[in-house]
Amino acid sequence: MREEQILLPALNKLTEITGIEARILDLPGKRNEFVDAIVQISKGKQSYILEAEVKTELRTAALSNVLNKQKTTDGKIIMVSRYIPTPMKDELRANGISYIESSGNCYIETSGIYVYISDQKSPPLKTIEETKLWAPSGMKFLFAILMDQKLLNSSYRNIAYTAGVALGNIGSFIYELKREGFVVAGVRNKQETLLLENRTMLIDKWADMYRNVLRPKQLVGRFRFNKNEDRENWHSYAGSDLGIYWGAETAGAILTEYLSPEVYTIYSNEDRFELMRKLKIVPDQSGEVELLRPFWNEEVFATNEDTVPALLAYAELISSFDSRNRETAMRIKEKYVK
Structure with missing residues (x-):
């Protein structure tokens, strides 16, 4: 066994x-x-x-x-x-x-x-990282189908548009999902259909891989607030007004009202200098504010909050080694991640 x-x-x-x-x-x-x-x-x-x-x-x-x-x-x-x-x-x-x-x-x-x-050579498992499915484009595809399982039975063109990846990769992504046991073929209304299996396991694996594979590529830089009162009033900067989404600990604070953030995570496609002016932040490599570019289809996966999609907020917090972040992640999962 x-x-x-x-x-x-x-x-x-x-x-x-x-x-x-x-x-x-x-x-x-x-x-x-x-x-x-x-x-x-x-x-x-x-x-x-x-x-x-x-x-x-x-x-x-x-x-x-x-x-x-x-x-x-x-x-x-x-x-x-x-x-x-x-x-x-x-x-x-x-x-x-x-x-x-x-x-x-x-x-x-x-x-x-x-x-x-601790001195024995211990190379990490490479079988996952070397597949297209767990490369950055595959991570975007996985996020899309985790957000909307019905996509699996949509046209390849629609999947590619929704996930923001190349059309030619969709077939191999689905093949690898089948090989890893996350997708099985079934029958619904007398038609063959693809079903997502072990979704919770896939989400947690995606969360770990996102932190190591895709997230670093989205990171623009780190900043700090000019003044303490700007930090204390961080959520007064409405996300929809500034073209930003609050992520990670800040998303956890908004979605659960349980967490007081220590790191202020912003996802935005806005010009960094314009964001610096609006948010009153300045560059600082060890600063408490981090800026990342969104990777998901913002039109398809829009949120009603000033945050990133709840699935992404959960993933960022559950892959943290901070126990309070993980507890917040479980609260988000119970309420938002179905």
Whole structure:
């Protein structure tokens, strides 16, 4: 099974590097949906049982579930994955959660065993990033179909227009979605139709990839407010009047009235100098204001708020390592992301 194919090499690498005996005691599978595996690690007379959460890829959006699971296992959980991004490792350690990746890099802390290895070469998974689907144009296509699932059964020309991508890429995008198990063929009204599967999983994967792949390309620069009162009154600058959309933490503040932003994210196609004049901001590489260009079809996916589409606000916040941002993301998802 998949868990064993990931877990065994990781445990064997741990033993090879450290001499710690690590073995699988049980693979509950369908008997227990909350536990992928039970593992035992031993060193001398010290022996500990841990509940393993096994993932091919460990995404930021899963962090809240991991933290909740840690509470139910009295801290005896260990994350195992082929590859764990460095920021995720930092967050796991900060919360006292053990982990192992296939390369042997690990953090294990029990009452009698402490291991921290970070010098093993650990190349990230490339199978996703190398496909067209997870390149910038594919990310735009995915956002469009996540916003409107009916697009999948529209003409390729309409999909391309709505997503803002080249017509010639649509066929390969859909093929890759089928290959990854996110689209299946079905029948509706006696006609073959394409259906989106595992939408929540696709959204969370898109959120992580957006932060690393597409978002950096949309970033224009960073700025700061001229005066404290300008910062405090940030939302008095109405988005529709200025041709801007508030995103990330500022979108979370508007949509939930729960979050006080520390970073003020603006999406706009307006001239930067005009925005500087209207918003009373000045360039500053370490400033609290960030300006990005919109990537979505603003006519098709218009919002009733001064914010980016709620799906994008959710994605930006759920892929953050800030717990309050993730909590705000879940509030947005419950209310807006259907």
